[in-house]
Structures are given as C-alpha cells and as structure tokens.
Amino acid sequence: MLEITGIGGLILLVLDVWAIVSIIGSAQSTGSKVLWVLLVLLLPLLGFIIWLVAGPRSARA
Numbered sequence: 308m309l310e311i312t313g314i315g316g317l318i319l320l321v322l323d324v325w326a327i328v329s330i331i332g333s334a335q336s337t338g339s340k341v342l343w344v345l346l347v348l349l350l351p352l353l354g355f356i357i358w359l360v361a362g363p364r365s366a367r368a
Contacts, residue, residue: 323347326359327344329362330358330363346358
C-alpha cells in the first residue's frame with residue numbers, strides 16, 4: 308500500500324482540492340462532475356493523474 312505522508316501528502320491534498328474545484332467549475336453535466344469528484348476522492352493520487360490527462364476542463368478554458 309502506498310502511503311503518502313508529510314510534505315508529499317500536503318502537496319497531494321492541495322492538488323486534489325484544485326482538481327475538485329476545477330471539476331465543479333467545468334461545463335460538464337452534474338453526473339459527470341460527481342463521478343470525477345468521487346474518483347479524485349477515492350483514489351487521490353491515481354484519480355488526480357487520470358483527471359489531469361482525461362478530465363473535464365474548466366469553463367474558462
């Protein structure tokens with residue numbers, strides 16, 4: 308099991324919060340937003356990486 312503690316955990320927390328805010332601000336459907344947020348919350352590191360590559364973009368983009 309991968310354990311992230313200390314400064315790495317703090318950085319991951321900040322990145323996950325940024326991802327969730329971006330997901331909520333995107334133009335995607337509510338269902339899509341819920342699925343992306345759940346993915347990022349349940350799998351913090353892997354979910355963030357998947358979102359970074361394939362996730363919905365913010366409304367500003």
